[in-house]
Amino acid sequence: MSRDKNFIALLLTLGLHAGVLLLASGYPLHHVSPAKVPQTAEKIVFLELIPPPRQPLPEPPSAPPTRPITVPPPNPALAAPAPAPAPSPDRPLASMAAPPPPTAEEWAFAANYTNKNSKGYRYSWGQQVRSMMGTAVEGPDQGVVRFRIEIAPDGSLTQLQTLWTTSAKAEQLARQAIQNMPPLPPTPTGKPLIFDKTISFSPFANDGPPIYRDDCLPEPPVFRNPFAWDGKSPQVVTAPTPTAPLEPQALADCLRQLPKDSVEAETARDQRLMDQWGSSKTGR
Incomplete structure (x- = not known):
């Protein structure tokens, strides 16, 4: 171990002495740079984008040959309803006999009932015509006809106007019946009675007796479009005007005239509701 240390110390001593001798002898010491690698010149390359040559547009495809438009046959379910076929000889034609004319008691009641524009008188008049x-x-002869009638205070007819009709035969028979009517009692109010009346001449409809129990209630307000405007006058939204109830004395007189509704009147009312609104409204 000591021998190695001595050897290293000897080498260091020799190295120092050699460096001193070189400096004393003036031997030039300088750094020699490595040789430079020759540099290549940079090349600049310019690229020019040349658009490809235009290709001719393809010709539009030729139109397919036109085919005639065929209209499908009409759907029988959507077509206009065909006229009712004539009844077969095996089925007899439906018919309805004329109702009986008003009795003397019914005319006596009608001649004194003033409510609702002489409601009883108007019904008895139409019943007399239909009978x-x-x-x-x-x-083809069945149908309905609607008249506008004016009756003088003494019960005589002063005006008869046809408003519309669905059967010329029904209108002819109704006018013939009106001309041959027996003398009628005076009007209930002692004034001319003007009203519209529909006469049904059909085996499937019957003008049943009216209901009188609601005749003393106020009339419902007549609907009028609140936004109707003539384009000139100021726009005003009008509200429906409720009908005022009857005075106590007038209400008492009205209630005194009310008859007891009959079973026939109730049945006729239910039938009218069934025809107008269907079974869901009457609970049947």
Whole structure:
């Protein structure tokens, strides 16, 4: 171990002495740079984008040959309803006999009932006309006719106007019955009675007795469009005007005239509701 240390110390001593001799002898000491690698010149390359040559546009495809438009046959379910076929000889034609004319008691009640524009008188008048028209038979002669009638205070007819009709035969029979009507009692109010009346000449409809129990209630307000405007006057939204109830004395007089509704009147009312609104409204 000591021998190695001595050897290293000897080498260091020799190295120091050699460096001193070199410096004393003036031997030039300088750093020699490595040789430079020759640099290559940079090349600049310019690229020019040349658009490809235009290709001719493809020709539009030729239109397919036109085919005639075929209209499908009409759907029988959507077509206009065909006229009712004539009844077979095996089935008899439907018919309804003329109702009986009003009795003397019914005319006596009608001549004194003033409520609702003489409601009882108007019904008895129409019942009298229908009873004189005869039996209604199913076919082209059935239909309805609506008149505007004016009756003088003494019960005589002063005006008869046809508003519309669906059967010339029904109108003819109704006018013939009106001309041959027996003398009628005076009007209940002693004033001319003006009203519209529909006469049904059909085996499937019957003008049953009216209901009188609600005749003393106020009339419901008549609907009018609150936004109707003539384009000139100021716009005003009008509200429906409720009908005022009857005075106590007038209400008492009205209630005194009310008859007891009959079973026939209730049945006729239910039938009218069934025809107008369907079974869901009457609970049947």
